[in-house]
Amino acid sequence: MLIGEVVGSVVSTRKDEQLESFKLLVVQVRDHANKPKEQYVVAVDAVGAGPGDVVLYASGSSARQTTITKDKPCDAVVMAIVDSWDVDGENVYEKWS
Amino acid sequence: MLIGEVVGSVVSTRKDEQLESFKLLVVQVRDHANKPKEQYVVAVDAVGAGPGDVVLYASGSSARQTTITKDKPCDAVVMAIVDSWDVDGENVYEKWS
Amino acid sequence: MLIGEVVGSVVSTRKDEQLESFKLLVVQVRDHANKPKEQYVVAVDAVGAGPGDVVLYASGSSARQTTITKDKPCDAVVMAIVDSWDVDGENVYEKWS
Amino acid sequence: MLIGEVVGSVVSTRKDEQLESFKLLVVQVRDHANKPKEQYVVAVDAVGAGPGDVVLYASGSSARQTTITKDKPCDAVVMAIVDSWDVDGENVYEKWS
Amino acid sequence: MLIGEVVGSVVSTRKDEQLESFKLLVVQVRDHANKPKEQYVVAVDAVGAGPGDVVLYASGSSARQTTITKDKPCDAVVMAIVDSWDVDGENVYEKWS
Numbered sequence: 001m002l003i004g005e006v007v008g009s010v011v012s013t014r015k016d017e018q019l020e021s022f023k024l025l026v027v028q029v030r031d032h033a034n035k036p037k038e039q040y041v042v043a044v045d046a047v048g049a050g051p052g053d054v055v056l057y058a059s060g061s062s063a064r065q066t067t068i069t070k071d072k073p074c075d076a077v078v079m080a081i082v083d084s085w086d087v088d089g090e091n092v093y094e095k096w097s
Numbered sequence: 098m099l100i101g102e103v104v105g106s107v108v109s110t111r112k113d114e115q116l117e118s119f120k121l122l123v124v125q126v127r128d129h130a131n132k133p134k135e136q137y138v139v140a141v142d143a144v145g146a147g148p149g150d151v152v153l154y155a156s157g158s159s160a161r162q163t164t165i166t167k168d169k170p171c172d173a174v175v176m177a178i179v180d181s182w183d184v185d186g187e188n189v190y191e192k193w194s
Numbered sequence: 195m196l197i198g199e200v201v202g203s204v205v206s207t208r209k210d211e212q213l214e215s216f217k218l219l220v221v222q223v224r225d226h227a228n229k230p231k232e233q234y235v236v237a238v239d240a241v242g243a244g245p246g247d248v249v250l251y252a253s254g255s256s257a258r259q260t261t262i263t264k265d266k267p268c269d270a271v272v273m274a275i276v277d278s279w280d281v282d283g284e285n286v287y288e289k290w291s
Numbered sequence: 292m293l294i295g296e297v298v299g300s301v302v303s304t305r306k307d308e309q310l311e312s313f314k315l316l317v318v319q320v321r322d323h324a325n326k327p328k329e330q331y332v333v334a335v336d337a338v339g340a341g342p343g344d345v346v347l348y349a350s351g352s353s354a355r356q357t358t359i360t361k362d363k364p365c366d367a368v369v370m371a372i373v374d375s376w377d378v379d380g381e382n383v384y385e386k387w388s
Numbered sequence: 389m390l391i392g393e394v395v396g397s398v399v400s401t402r403k404d405e406q407l408e409s410f411k412l413l414v415v416q417v418r419d420h421a422n423k424p425k426e427q428y429v430v431a432v433d434a435v436g437a438g439p440g441d442v443v444l445y446a447s448g449s450s451a452r453q454t455t456i457t458k459d460k461p462c463d464a465v466v467m468a469i470v471d472s473w474d475v476d477g478e479n480v481y482e483k484w485s
Contacts (some may be wrong), residue, residue, distance in 0.1 A: 002332065003333060007129070011182065014181050016176040038128070041099065042099065058366040060157050061351065063159065064364075066309070066364045067309050075155040080310060081303060086317075089319055102209065105279055108276070108277045109276050111242070113240050135225070137225065158255045161256060166287045169259055170253055170256050170263075172195060202474045205470070208435055213468060220473060227485075234419065235389070267467045269455070288410070292464060294430060338404060347403075348414070349462060353448070357461045358471070360461075369408060371398075375398075375399045
């Protein structure tokens with residue numbers, strides 16, 4: 001998985017019928033020091049994430065293992081909202097600070 | 098998924114028999130600010146997309162989860178036409194503007 | 195899928211028994227303007243491609259969806275020979291020209 | 292697989308229900324000479340790894356082949372703790388030295 | 389598949405039980421002109437390869453299609469030892485020369 005921040009969302013009316021009810025999030029990837037990278041992904045929301053949330057997303061076939069994405073043409077899913085993480089014993093990110 | 102623009106199409110008469118009826122689109126990847134990247138992919142069309150359309154495409158095994166691509170040797174599929182998206186509360190792209 | 199040119203082939207006598215009859219092609223990737231890239235892949239031939247042919251190849255699990263590669267330890271397959279493609283309304287490549 | 296060092300962990304209370312009991316490790320990738328790279332991944336722990344351990348992790352669908360990750364939305368798993376490795380006949384890393 | 393040279397091996401005693409009997413090879417990737425790249429992978433050996441052998445390896449789910457790697461948490465497998473390959477009609481590598 002990679003860490004990213006939800007920075008926006010995508011609207012689409014004409015799409016594969018299996019995607020009807022999905023919320024499509026624009027996620028900007030963060031590095032392990034919480035610095036934004038130039039990399040982004042559009043991921044299906046499986047946990048009720050919103051703008052500003054720092055999240056974990058899974059890619060590839062693993063993105064189809066949540067209840068809502070099973071057998072769907074979806075290659076990225078937000079499957080956790082991050083509370084905090086640490087690197088080398090230092091707190092890097094804290095949601096509630 | 099990634100966002101891209103349909104910039105062309107590929108013609109092939111000699112191909113795996115399972116690909117007979119596919120429309121093969123050349124999709125140039127856009128970044129989250131809608132700037133074209135030097136990256137492209139050839140994707141099967143699952144939603145009736147055409148030149149100039151901004152689309153979402155899925156890669157890998159997820160590309161085989163639409164009705165038309167099931168069990169086909171296809172690793173990229175256009176599964177949505179994008180109407181609009183926003184980043185940091187700003188509208189980045191609007192189809193009908 | 196990506197576009198590439200068949201530039202060579204690989205010979206191997208000691209290999210997994212499931213690969214016995216495969217033709218292994220060295221494919222150099224082309225960008226969407228038909229310029230060769232520094233990227234290559236070794237792909238199984240599923241369409242009778244040969245040196246100089248411009249082809250489409252599929253990667254990952256999708257490479258196991260042709261009749262000959264089913265359930266084989268193969269992660270790239272040439273599944274179409276390209277006749278032509280266009281970008282922005284201009285013909286980029288034409289096999290018979 | 293790639294080699295990496297466990298440099299931290301991620302805490303998340305709101306996540307896909309299938310991930311409830313997972314330990315999520317921040318793994319910084321090492322190159323084959325044991326030099327840290329700017330690349331990281333968040334991986335599920337399948338072997339009881341902790342901070343400072345040098346490990347092997349598997350990505351993609353292969354990350355769902357351990358007992359604890361089966362059918363879970365997880366695309367990276369730590370599946371071995373490295374004791375040592377050598378390159379060109381020289382010992383590069385030794386856990387107990 | 390990509391071409392690489394076996395440059396070393398990894399020792400691990402604490403690992404997922406499904407990996408017990410695997411030989412783990414450090415493979416340095418070669419480009420199509422046989423020049424070593426800064427990229428490496430740790431791959432399971434399925435053909436009896438050893439140090440100095442130039443090999444083909446498959447990645448992702450395809451790495452689980454050999455008899456010994458079936459259903460194992462393994463994302464790269466050495467599935468062929470290369471005898472020779474050619475590019476643009478020139479012999480690039482010859483094992484027995």
